Amino acid sequence: MESPHLFPTTIAGSLPKPGWLAETDKLWPQWRQEGEALVAAKQDATLLWLKSQEDAGIDIVTEGEQSRQHFVHGFLEAVDGIDFANKVKMGIRNNRYDAMVPQVTGPLRLKGRVHQMEARFARAHTQHKLKFTLPGPMTIVDTVADRYYGDKVKMAMAFAELINTEARALLADGVDVIQIDEPAFNVYTDDVIDWGIDALHRAIDGLTCTTACHICYGYGIQANLDWKKTLGSEWRQYETIFPALAKSRVQQVSLECAHSKVPLSLIGLLKGKDVLVGVIDVASNVVETPEEVADTIGRALEFVPAARLYPCTNCGMAPMDRGIALKKLQALGAGAALARERYR
């Protein structure tokens, strides 16, 4: 996509919710308001983060996922055929951690629009390019208990259909980039080849805006930190899935890079794609310096052309401290500005 300068910055998607909107430092926070007051609080928080991103020099902004409790369940709440009242405990991401998940009990259908309010609200309040994130079919399937379809792929395709319906409506709302979040791609790498890309294609079918896919090693929660310790000295999951993504119709791939053990050469497998390089670690409260961010950009430049490099965060910042997240946004903006001077 065209941009005003080299290294346009963006974020993976989510940002922490202020304490007056929801519980803080949690992945599944409870709302602190109800009814109209909750809608107003979500909009206030959205405004706050739009302004903070603009001030920090983030070029392609998001609404920070301020209107959804969790990146997967926020979507599922708008789907018929799901029993939210009776959640069950299930090991997710290949049993990496337990989550209380809703059950699929009937045919899946959208009840109506999922993210219309926040998408239109954000569009009305920023002139920047606006990205909107949606959970991917494989990740959703890994975050619900199936009591109806009895076939993972069939259920994934049913979800992909719903994602596509909402994505097309978001496009009409004025969104510039639709990003499908697929952290599960890094867990079920063989399934990505077998059916994950097909489901992704179904989800982005017919979209005329820029499309992206985010694949990471998860939020900075303890279960993920423990999992990363088991992955060895080099994380090579991307090696299996990137060639398939390079051949896919998605235009941008968002990946984890800062402080990770991903060999940077694997980025080279994404020829022809825009690469959203994670230069901000979301699993650490230590704020990167602009120099550090520019250094990471410099290392990635060995494997991706400058015109295709978009500095980004490793993953969403939802469970982080709000003040630290703000400082990390500023480091991202300042680091990209420094890189523009260094590597022009």
Ligand code: ZN
């Ligand atoms: Zn992520």
